[in-house]
Amino acid sequence: MCGAHHIKIKDVAGNVSTTSVTIAVDQTPPTIKSSSKTQYSTSYTVTTDEKIKEYIKDNGYTWITIEPEMSFTIDDLSIGRNNIKGKDIAGNPSITGVVVTIDQTAPTIIAEITSSNINSERAELGDTITLTLIASEELVNAPVVTIIGNEVTMIRRGINYVATYTVTENDINGNIKINVSNYSDLAGNAGLDLINVEVGNVVIREEIPTLTVETASNNINERYANLSDTIVLTITVSEMLVSEPTVTVAEKRVVVTGDGLNYTATYTVSETDVDGPINIRISEDRDIAGNKGIDLTVPLTDTVVIDRRAPTVY
Secondary structure (H helix, E strand, O other), rough: OOOOEEEOEEEOOEOOOOEEEEEEEEOOOOEEEOOOOOOOOOOOEEEEEEEEEEEEEEOOHHHHOEEEEEEEEEEOOOEEEEEEEEEEEOOOOOOOOOEEEEEEOOOOOEEEEEEEOOOOEEEEEEEEEEEEEEEEEOOOOOOOEEOOOEEEOOOEOOOOEEEEEEEOOOOOOEEEEEEEOOEEEEEOOOOOOOEEEEEEEEEEEOOOOOOEEEEOOOOOOOOOOHHHHHHHEEEEEEEEEOOOEEOOOOOOEOOOOEEEEEEEEEEEEEOOOOOOOOOEEOOEEEOOOOOEEOOOOOOHHOOOOOOOOOOOOO
């Protein structure tokens, strides 16, 4: 039975000893009160609810003897996980221990970036750039981040962080650069700052595509077209388009073919066409960054003139 026991004895004559010996029976395991943690230092102080005379660490089997104390410090913990348990003066081992993880490895970050543009590798005015920081381990706080020199708010997603940035007219065309700083792991290891680093394949492009148009007919005089003559439009663009532009000739949509930089369209003069310079309009010209060009109406002085009237002899 646990507790103090006072023991006296009798000799063979029946005499009772005038003194006794007190033996304390203790079968209660000690409790370690310290909390598990991750830290950089290999030194850790353990506190308990009663005096401890031995402890084990590193999941080992060798008990280390110390002066009985309710608080003791271990200075030589190993890198990685250390499971510390203790024995009280009666030799009862603690049922549970405290886990102290020694981490002296700095965290690392991988940055990924995408754009809301139809082409995820391009960004134009008003597009949203999404930056994801993939951390090698849990961080104690969100890093300080700038995208193209503008500080952004990082939102935690698990052990990773996400931020968004909207392209403005002040942003310069080119690759996107970021800065990442002031981050550390739970043990206090500081991560390496990323300074002026280009991320991913997203490129800011705010220039709009431009068009040049040449018109000619298959008439003997290419600046004029008669009934059933064919008018040919040759369209050259300043950069690759995602698809053929929309072209109308005499208010009628025509088929456009091309390779992204050069396009051709044809139109055959019909009886419904009115004599005079023909109206030509080009729209929906969008480059691979998603930038839409300005709709173009070809000046009448630059178009083919429809002339179906026979000359009059006086």
